[in-house]
Amino acid sequence: MNLKKITLGLFFLGSMLTAQKQAVEYVNPFIGTSNYGATNPGAIAPRGMASVSPFNVAGPQNLPHEKDSRWLSNPYVHQNTFLTGFTHVNLSGVGCPDLGVVITMPTTGAVETNHLNYGTTYTDEKATAGYYSVNLSKYNVKAEATASTRVGVTRYTFPAGKSNILLNLGLGLTNEQGGMVKMVAPDEIEGFRNVGSFCYNSPEQAYPVYFVAKFSKPAEEFAIWNKPYKYEGVEAQWMGYNGKTRIMKGYTREVVGDSIGAYVTYNFDKQTQVEVKIGVSYVSIENARQNLEKEVGDMSFDQVYDKTKNEWNKALSTIEVEGGTEDEKTVFYTALYHTQIHPNTLNDYNGEYPEIGTGKIGKTSGTRFTVFSLWDTYRNYHQLMSLLYPDQQLNMVNSMLQMYDENGWLPKWELNSTETFTMVGDPASVVISDTYLRGIKGFDVDKAYEAMLKGANQIENNPLRPGLEEYIKNGYVSVDSKIGGPVSTTQEYNISDYAIAQFAKALGKKEDYKTYYKRSLSYRKLFDKEFELLRPKYSNGEWYKPFDPNKGANFEKNVGYIEGNAWQYAFMNPHDIKGNIKLVGSNKKFVTQLDNIFEKGQFDMANEPDIAYPFLYNYCKGYEYKAQNRVHELIAEYFTNKPAGLPGNDDTGTMSAWVIYAMMGIYPVTPAAPMYTITTPVFDKVTIHLDENYYDNSTLVIEKQGNDGIISEVKLEGKNIRSFFIDHDELTSSGKMEIILK
Amino acid sequence: MNLKKITLGLFFLGSMLTAQKQAVEYVNPFIGTSNYGATNPGAIAPRGMASVSPFNVAGPQNLPHEKDSRWLSNPYVHQNTFLTGFTHVNLSGVGCPDLGVVITMPTTGAVETNHLNYGTTYTDEKATAGYYSVNLSKYNVKAEATASTRVGVTRYTFPAGKSNILLNLGLGLTNEQGGMVKMVAPDEIEGFRNVGSFCYNSPEQAYPVYFVAKFSKPAEEFAIWNKPYKYEGVEAQWMGYNGKTRIMKGYTREVVGDSIGAYVTYNFDKQTQVEVKIGVSYVSIENARQNLEKEVGDMSFDQVYDKTKNEWNKALSTIEVEGGTEDEKTVFYTALYHTQIHPNTLNDYNGEYPEIGTGKIGKTSGTRFTVFSLWDTYRNYHQLMSLLYPDQQLNMVNSMLQMYDENGWLPKWELNSTETFTMVGDPASVVISDTYLRGIKGFDVDKAYEAMLKGANQIENNPLRPGLEEYIKNGYVSVDSKIGGPVSTTQEYNISDYAIAQFAKALGKKEDYKTYYKRSLSYRKLFDKEFELLRPKYSNGEWYKPFDPNKGANFEKNVGYIEGNAWQYAFMNPHDIKGNIKLVGSNKKFVTQLDNIFEKGQFDMANEPDIAYPFLYNYCKGYEYKAQNRVHELIAEYFTNKPAGLPGNDDTGTMSAWVIYAMMGIYPVTPAAPMYTITTPVFDKVTIHLDENYYDNSTLVIEKQGNDGIISEVKLEGKNIRSFFIDHDELTSSGKMEIILK
Structure with missing residues (x-):
């Protein structure tokens, strides 16, 4: 019999009975996500470098609040309906588009790498300080997000069957293009994505945000995709592949480009959760990896969220x-x-x-x-x-x-x-x-x-x-x-x-x-x-x-x-x-x-x-x-x-x-x-x-x-x-x- | 008085007097550089991974043997006249375009990064096994090349004044695009360039060739250039920089793209030589660096050429x-x-x-x-x-x-x-x-x-x-x-x-x-x-x-x-x-x-x-x-x-x-x-x-x-x-x- 546990149990019971709501419970991250408030309901730790925001501003389904059709400075608009992933670095409440990149997306069935095709409507959005969740209608997948200071953590609950997690480095809110992606192991991807030219200024200062992504389950199969620009020259006539997306299965070296990404696939025989931890850095891939290891390491999604929630409550x-x-x-x-x-x-x-x-x-x-x-x-x-x-x-x-x-x-x-x-x-x-x-x-x-x-x-x-x-x-x-x-x-x-x-x-x-x-x-x-x-x-x-x-x-x-x-x-x-x-x-x-x-x-x-x-x-x-x-x-x-x-x-x-x-x-x-x-x-x-x-x-x-x-x-x-x-x-x-x- | 030197001198004198030409002296690397032989006159060591070839197949000046206007499988055509640099990995005598990338180019005066503008006619080409040289008419620069197995070495003799060495990672013979470049120090650049889809096949296997370039003189100034694709969206209206080349002076992080490069500049008060050593690898940047250090290290251009010439003579x-x-x-x-x-x-x-x-x-x-x-x-x-x-x-x-x-x-x-x-x-x-x-x-x-x-x-x-x-x-x-x-x-x-x-x-x-x-x-x-x-x-x-x-x-x-x-x-x-x-x-x-x-x-x-x-x-x-x-x-x-x-x-x-x-x-x-x-x-x-x-x-x-x-x-x-x-x-x-x- 464990006395400590009982004491602890009584303590929590006591807290619940007295039940004054904690400061953190009064946070509604949806405030400011419409009317150009430009905040997002994503998960973030206090003053975090990383944050995980739902991304629903790409694709004609989201018009008029669609990122390419107007000056739009946020990765998320509350009244939009078509979600194409979860961004891992974001700005909040600013007037110019930037960041909103390193996008994960869970899907099921055959892999589709074009966000216009893989995007989905959604239901049951929930958000509080350090946590966001949503159900993705097309896939019957529950997606949850939390974050530590430099690490975005997502958890995807897949139904039985073929399941995929995409890491899209093409799509993004920033107007900068280009990045690099490399599969380091079946459970690890590294790379970077360019961001910058905030307010359409100083493009020569554009810079990379580096990342390392760790998956709680190694991929059964993985691939890099790359859609190069369409070749216009004479030689295009010999390129059966011109303008098409390349799927590079099992590829393990660096791939660079403006429309690139990686995916991992699984075949689950029952409902299964996969957690994805993405450490970011503005210095190097190695630092992104260290940020991930030192800040989160083997912690579970729930443990990260608990810690971040406590930090929020303390701050608030x-x-x-x-x-x-x-x-x-x-x-x-x-x-x-x-x-x-x-x-x-x-x-x-x-x-x-x-x-x-x-x-x-x-x-x-x-x-x-x-x-x-x-x-x-x-x-x-x-x-x-x-x-x-x-x-x-x-x-x-x-x-x-x-x-x-x-x-x-x-x-x-x-x-x-x-x-x-x-x-x-x-x-x-x-x-x-x-x-x-x-x-x-x-x-x-x-x-x-x-x-x-x-x-x-x-x-x-x-x-x-x-x-x-x-x-x-x-x-x-x-x-x-x-x-x-x-x-x-x-x-x-x-x-x-x-x-x-x-x-x-x-x-x-x-x-x-x-x-x-x-x-x-x-x-x-x-x-x-x-x-x-x-x-x-x-x-x-x-x-x-x-x-x-x-x-x-x-x-x-x-x-x-x-x-x-x-x-x-x-x-x-x-x-x-x-x-x-x-x-x-x-x-x-x-x-x-x-x-x-x-x-x-x-x-x-x-x-x-x-x-x-x-x-x-x-x-x-x-x-x-x-x-x-x-x-x-x-x-x-x-x-x-x-x-x-x-x-x-x-x-x-x-x-x-x-x-x-x-x-x-x-x-x-x-x-x-x-x-x-x-x-x-x-x-x-x-x-x-x-x-x-x-x-x-x-x-x-x-x-x-x-x-x-x-x-x-x-x-x-x-x-x-x-x-x-x-x-x-x-x-x-x-x-x-x-x-x-x- | 150095007896060894005298002995050596007598030996060489003896060789000259008996004067049977060595096998290596019978090599004419220009054979096969016309009539679709598809060889090149560049410098290479026996069975070398690296080679340094003049690149004269880009630009309308070289029509009809221009790389983008036809199926052309070589970096060099003898009857062409417009040179736009020196490639550091090349194929010889093949029927499909590939490699022909990692291009250096010496220029003088104001820096120009577009090869159509910086290219030049040339005179006094010389080539033998492991050595190539040429005088660049527009710049009055003598360019020489040699190579060890995995390292291409060039030497540029600049007149007094502002001198530049470009490392162009956009231009190339391969139909693949994309690469990465990073200034590691004022005398060192690292990166990679994509190659592949040989014979317009298997683009999903395209792969990087990694490189590390060392300059014998640190740059007085350096920059990365990047010309992103022209943005077509609504947002283009706010991009004063749309479609323009970005010059990123003193920039030290990774830059990726299809039209990128780096340059170093000097101001010489008299005629000055700069040597550039580029180690390559198909494994990693680190290996490219090690190849460079272990194979060439501090050796001079002349020392590398002597060694390679001897290897050729032995083989032949x-x-x-x-x-x-x-x-x-x-x-x-x-x-x-x-x-x-x-x-x-x-x-x-x-x-x-x-x-x-x-x-x-x-x-x-x-x-x-x-x-x-x-x-x-x-x-x-x-x-x-x-x-x-x-x-x-x-x-x-x-x-x-x-x-x-x-x-x-x-x-x-x-x-x-x-x-x-x-x-x-x-x-x-x-x-x-x-x-x-x-x-x-x-x-x-x-x-x-x-x-x-x-x-x-x-x-x-x-x-x-x-x-x-x-x-x-x-x-x-x-x-x-x-x-x-x-x-x-x-x-x-x-x-x-x-x-x-x-x-x-x-x-x-x-x-x-x-x-x-x-x-x-x-x-x-x-x-x-x-x-x-x-x-x-x-x-x-x-x-x-x-x-x-x-x-x-x-x-x-x-x-x-x-x-x-x-x-x-x-x-x-x-x-x-x-x-x-x-x-x-x-x-x-x-x-x-x-x-x-x-x-x-x-x-x-x-x-x-x-x-x-x-x-x-x-x-x-x-x-x-x-x-x-x-x-x-x-x-x-x-x-x-x-x-x-x-x-x-x-x-x-x-x-x-x-x-x-x-x-x-x-x-x-x-x-x-x-x-x-x-x-x-x-x-x-x-x-x-x-x-x-x-x-x-x-x-x-x-x-x-x-x-x-x-x-x-x-x-x-x-x-x-x-x-x-x-x-x-x-x-x-x-x-x-x-x-x-x-």
Whole structure:
């Protein structure tokens, strides 16, 4: 008789009886899988390099959300119906297609290698953090997926009969082509697949993702397939095989091509499960193999899932919430889940990773993070990470500084050690400054400052700040510079300069502080009183005309702005809201302008420039209730427990960070100013478990008192603060903030 | 003062003074590089895996002998003018395009990666065994090439200025596409290039040739280029780079594709030489690296060439000739050189090689040979190897038996461990039997016999002998079998069965001897008295009609025959010439038929079926003079010291073996009958140095006495043999044969 087992049994029984749902159980990975949220319901570990997503965006059956017929940035769309496999590296919530490759697919009967023929409809999709399953209608196969950090694991339950598992290296979401595949043994395949040219940029930086796939049962037969391009020359007349797929049975050497794959086949006399473990790496096949062996080894599918589920639960339990509906909790924890996907791990188990720009393999003792969509994330995401996961945030800053060491520049939109140069501005400085000002200082501060100044000042060959010369000289980037979105770019440089100013101030560099602070206010030169908006200007100082401030909504191209129009950029000066109000004239006029934006459909919840707008009412005394109302209306309208429950691209967690803050009742309006503005929490009580290595307190509670009405009082440790703003330090070093409604 | 140097100097001086030209100096690698000889003038070591050939068959400048505009099987055509690089693996004297890849090209100035743009005219070509050089007009660069067994070495002499060396993995002679390239260091590139689908067959067996390239000077800059296929989808509209070549500077990871390459660049302040060593392997990149290091290592270009030249001289000095013109000696030694190219070494330095059909890597302690064009070579080539290089011939037989061990069948037309199934018949049995009967017995005789019988008897799934069932039942393959060339196929099976019979007899298996000997005569059933020729037959015994015996010359397709017509196959029954004569009716009628064939243009010197015809006069007493005359006329007409100095494809040395025998005055008419028939030698004296491990005598002399007239007497060790036939054993165990003319 085993006493330990009994005790353990009683413990679990006890847990079930008390039965508060764990944080992890509130994750609904289907949120954001429609309405261009661009998330996927696949299985992933926190900040995983590998993930396993169902792939249902190929083939005319999936029109109009079909990958080749439009700009589509996700491997999965919830309303689609035709599944052609399971991808093993994926991006989540981004706006451009990439990754979505290394595709497995179980089938039965005769082998078919063309996804248009082997694809299938499906039923019974289930997804939770670290797990996804589906039944494939055509084959009566149940497919399940889980993942560790660098290994995607699938389990296929086949009926009796001939069963196949395909590894398709042709099909993929990325627009890059080409790969290599090699059968190492009847239970092991290795190779790589090219990815890259994110947002159709920098194709010369395209790079391989390496993999090693292990099957729990050795193949009875295996083959490589290869469909070369159709030969057009005279010689085609002698090629009986021209344009046809080659099936290379038992082939064991490398095969390269754009339409290649491997399959293993079995003959089962009864229902049988096969597990497939795919280790990935951006360094080498050998590292992919080591990642697989060290991280997963002989663990079963269930063991991997258990471990990953626990990791998720631990990560998500950083915040506990009370009150709110089940749906609200689901929205909240799913958002938190979505913030733990990118930036993700780039380094292998052994610490190796591809350096940026050098062609060398680097080695890190910490985590090398990748996927820095900084134009998005500098606004709120990293602030949230500093609060909830300061160790991760520190690692992210250190990763950015490694990049500076490697290629001489801080990142702009980094993806797997390629600089995609997507979007505008110089956002890394903002993130680093903000992190420091929130008390997370364990990085090389001198190097960080040097890197910031280089981006802010190097006139020639500066990849981060095109147009810098005239920006410094005139205070703005002009229309005739031909630089896309000169107004937006000016504003972004202002925000970055403000962050540098604050960093300089903290480091005691007073002159620098003055210089950059002054630079940060130059957007004002673009304020046109006629429109009471920022307006594009020529380098000679004349206004750009004809000027239509409405032009540019919904990503329409326009002169002046990037992904937005004059309304959506009007108040994107978060470091100078008071100054902005002065430009407009008065609090009242400012509030009227804000109201107009919301009420006349100029507010875009789906894109970053204006996402702080609802909180700006807090800068106008007496109008704070409008912030409270707007924020709650926006949460209710755009953030729901449905596949369409994100307003648009999650932007690697930026939208999710917005709703997490909004639901907690605080928001970090000004990057590189360590404070929050306050609105009504959704929950009655929010308990944040702070990391004691970075914060004095281990807990921060935000408690709502009263359920209706507007905020009448905010108390910190029982004392009314008489403000709708609270410093980060003050908040975190207090145990509790009460938000009292009446 | 260095005594050794002086001694050495005196030695060389002495050599020069006595100044008999060495055998190696009589090699003219340009012979066969025009008129579809399909040889190339590139540098190669005896039986080398690697070779470095100039590549001048790409680009419209080379029309009509341009690789994409016709069936062209060689990397080089003598009359072409536009050179686009140097290939590092090549086939010689074959009829189908393959290999001709891993191309280096020196250029100067701005880098151009498109061969149509970087190609150049050239002057001052020089070639000898193991060495080739040329001046590239556009660049004023001298390019030189040499090779060891598995390493191609080039040396480029650049003028001062910007210099580049390209490694083009897109361009090639093979119709296969695709490869991989990776810069390992500024002086090292590794990768592979796909080859295969020889004769447009078996594309699913296409395979990589691996390489490692080392540069004597590290690149100052390097890049990979990749020109992906043009994207046709909707997304192409966002790809500014669509269809353009990508230059990936400093890129250090694997790049795969159909149009890829790497280049290194230098800036030289004065004329500078760069040496490039490229090790190849059919097993792996690691083996290619080891081949390079172990075979060449730090040796200079000159050292490699010296070593290879010595190896060639040693191999060619197996025969010494006296008399004859310089041109005749050149034709002779170049032919001997051409017999030492294929079959070539397949195994790496460490003994590893790709097995045939298993997907595994095998290991051999001897040499694993490859490129067995057995339909050609069974007729005379292996007989010559048994005489001159018995150790090589034994290794070839053992290689064939390894193949049987690996995939269960003897080879038919094996190329780099793929069975191309080119041509018809079951020729390996003939080669093995003939080898044994010539006294070379150091192989597993029981296994060889088992392998032969399997090919001769297995009815189902027999890849060597399609149509075997009706062949055994009816004695011939019928027109309605739909098997290509049923008459030719029947004859080939007869020849193989004859060889098996002789082998059985030698092994004391009398019943088997009777069975197979009887089978070997079944071609007689196809003899049609109406035409006095062999004629295709239906399975019901009726003759195929309408029958045009002339149809099928010059490779025209026809019913009945493969690569030939009824005339060219009429007497391809070398094991039953006496019986054949009886069928025709009389010696006189036979001679008349032979004369008709020669005089009416039905004889084809360029293809194998009828190449023994000129010797057949020897079977008709009193007409032997006709053999002597025909043979000398054919030598004079078809074998000259000119690029067009081969009658057509060398067929991996078969044509060369023909002329070597013909010039020595002996010819092995009947495969698997160890004897020679005798005609007039070209040379006054031929001295063959026999291998004492296989032969009792160390020397065999064939001496011609008298220069005009016909053979009046043949003496062996001074004794008139009163015959135009001599046994192999008798000849080799005698010291000398005198052929006396008057």
